[in-house]
Amino acid sequence: MADAPDLSTPDPTVRELLATRPQLSLDPTCGLMMEGVPLSAVADEIGTPTWGISASTLRIRARRLLTAMTGAGLSVSVHFAVKSNDHLAVLRILASEGLGADVVSGGELLRALEAGVPASKIVFSGVGKSDAELRLAIQKGVAQINVESAEELEIISALAVEAGRVVDVALRVNPDVDAETHAKITTGLADNKFGVPYDEALALYLRAAALPGVRPVGYAAHIGSQILKADPYRAAYARVAQLVRATREAGAVVSVVDCGGGLGIGYRDEGEGSPEAFAGAIRAELGDLDVRLAIEPGRWISGPSGVLLSTVILRKAVTGGAPFIVLDAAMNDLLRPSLYDAWHGVLPLSPHDAVQEPEKAHLVGPVCESGDCFARDRMLPPLQRGARVAFLDAGAYGSVMSSTYNARPLAAQVLVEGERWAVIRPRQTVEALWANETTPGWLNGDA
Ligand SMILES: Cc1ncc(COP(=O)(O)O)c(C=O)c1O
Numbered sequence: 128m129a130d131a132p133d134l135s136t137p138d139p140t141v142r143e144l145l146a147t148r149p150q151l152s153l154d155p156t157c158g159l160m161m162e163g164v165p166l167s168a169v170a171d172e173i174g175t176p177t178w179g180i181s182a183s184t185l186r187i188r189a190r191r192l193l194t195a196m197t198g199a200g201l202s203v204s205v206h207f208a209v210k211s212n213d214h215l216a217v218l219r220i221l222a223s224e225g226l227g228a229d230v231v232s233g234g235e236l237l238r239a240l241e242a243g244v245p246a247s248k249i250v251f252s253g254v255g256k257s258d259a260e261l262r263l264a265i266q267k268g269v270a271q272i273n274v275e276s277a278e279e280l281e282i283i284s285a286l287a288v289e290a291g292r293v294v295d296v297a298l299r300v301n302p303d304v305d306a307e308t309h310a311k312i313t314t315g316l317a318d319n320k321f322g323v324p325y326d327e328a329l330a331l332y333l334r335a336a337a338l339p340g341v342r343p344v345g346y347a348a349h350i351g352s353q354i355l356k357a358d359p360y361r362a363a364y365a366r367v368a369q370l371v372r373a374t375r376e377a378g379a380v381v382s383v384v385d386c387g388g389g390l391g392i393g394y395r396d397e398g399e400g401s402p403e404a405f406a407g408a409i410r411a412e413l414g415d416l417d418v419r420l421a422i423e424p425g426r427w428i429s430g431p432s433g434v435l436l437s438t439v440i441l442r443k444a445v446t447g448g449a450p451f452i453v454l455d456a457a458m459n460d461l462l463r464p465s466l467y468d469a470w471h472g473v474l475p476l477s478p479h480d481a482v483q484e485p486e487k488a489h490l491v492g493p494v495c496e497s498g499d500c501f502a503r504d505r506m507l508p509p510l511q512r513g514a515r516v517a518f519l520d521a522g523a524y525g526s527v528m529s530s531t532y533n534a535r536p537l538a539a540q541v542l543v544e545g546e547r548w549a550v551i552r553p554r555q556t557v558e559a560l561w562a563n564e565t566t567p568g569w570l571n572g573d574a
Pocket residue numbers: 208211229252253314349351352353387388389390423424425426427523
C-alpha cells in the first residue's frame with residue numbers, strides 16, 4: 128500500500144482520474160457517465176447540487192472485501208460502518224450482499240433495522256452511548272455492544288439487568304498504535320478519546336465477567352480511518368492477540384475479535400488500501416486464535432461509489448492570478464476539504480469541457496466562510512458559467528456530514544444501477560428548513 132497523496136506532483140489528468148474508477152467513463156457524446164447513466168441527464172432533470180451513488184460499485188467492493196477475507200482463509204463477518212453513508216438504499220444493497228452493520232447511535236441502529244439488517248448482524252460502537260440508545264440496543268437484541276470505558280461497562284450492566292437481559296459485550300481496546308493517517312481521524316492513540324486503555328483492558332474484562340447483565344465475548348480495536356498501509360493494522364492486532372492470550376491465561380473465555388475498519392481509498396495518486404493486505408494482517412496476527420472475526424469497513428466500500436454534482440454559478444476573474452470558480456455546492460454539502468484539507472478529484476460532465484487544455488483555478492462554494500474552498504490552484508479544464516462538474520469519491524462522509532448552514536437545503540440524492548437511475552432523496556425544500564420551528568406567542572403579539 129502507498130503513502131498519503133503527494134501534493135507536490137502534478138494534478139492527475141481527466142484520463143488518469145478515470146483510469147482508476149471503473150464506475151465512471153467519458154462518452155464522446157454524453158460526457159461523464161456513471162455506470163450506464165449520463166450524469167448531465169441527471170443534472171438536467173433534477174438540478175444540482177446532487178449526490179450520485181453507484182449501486183454496482185457498492186456491490187463490487189463489498190464482494191471484493193469478502194473475497195479477500197475468504198482468500199486469506201478467514202471467516203470474517205463484515206459490518207458496514209453506517210456512519211460513512213447511512214442512506215436506506217445503500218444499507219439495503221449491502222444487506223443484500225450479506226453485510227451486517229456497525230452503528231454508533233440509536234439513529235443509525237434504527238436506520239440499519241429499517242433497511243433490513245437483522246439485529247443479530249449489528250454491532251454498536253461509540254464512545255458515548257446515551258441510556259436511551261443503550262436501552263434500544265438491548266431491547267432490539269444487537270449482536271454485540273462494543274464497550275469503550277469502565278464507566279460504560281457498569282452502565283450497560285445496570286441497564287441490561289433492568290431489562291432482564293444478558294448482553295454480549297466486547298471491550299474496545301485502545302492499542303496506542305499510530306494509524307499514520309490525518310490527525311483528526313486517528314482513533315487508536317493513547318490520547319484519543321476512544322477505547323479502554325490497553326493496560327487496563329484485561330482487568331476490565333475480568334470485571335465484566337463478574338458483572339450481571341453482560342457477557343464479555345472478546346475485544347474490538349479500531350485505530351483510525353483512511354489507513355493505507357498494513358503495518359499499523361499488524362501492530363494493533365499483535366497487541367490485541369497478546370491481550371487475548373493473557374485473558375485466556377487468566378481463565379476467561381474470548382471468542383470474538385472485532386478488527387475495526389479504516390481501510391483507505393485513493394483520492395489522488397496515493398493508491399487505495401489493499402483488502403488483501405488488510406486480510407493478511409488479520410491472518411498473520413489473529414489467524415491462529417480460534418476466534419470469530421469481524422471487520423467494520425465504511426469508506427473503502429462507500430467512498431468510491433459516490434459523486435457530488437455541481438454547477439458553476441460564475442467565474443470570478445482575478446487580475447494576475449487564478450480565477451475563482453464559484454460553484455452551487457459548498458462546504459455545507461461536502462465538508463471534507465474544509466475540515467481536513469481533503470483532496471477530491473473533479474471531473475467536468477460535458478465531453479467538450481473534459482478535453483480542454485487545463486488551467487489553474489480555485490474551486491469554491493458560495494458559503495460565507497473563507498474555508499468554503501474545495502480546491503486551490505487546481506489544474507482543471509477551463510470552467511465557464513453553467514459548466515457542471517462531479518466531485519469524485521464522495522460516497523463516504525459526504526452526504527452524511529452535510530448541514531443546512533446558510534439556510535441551504537440538503538442536496539438531492541440519486542442511485543444509479545446499470546442504465547437506470549432514481550431519486551432516492553428529493554432536494555430539500557427551503558420551507559422544510561423552518562417547518563419544525565415555532566415562535567413563542569409573546570413574539571407574535573399574543574398576550
Ligand atoms: C468504531 C469504528 N468502526 C468503523 C469505522 C469505519 O471507518 P472507515 O470508514 O474508515 O472504514 C469507524 C470510523 O472511523 C469507527 O469509528
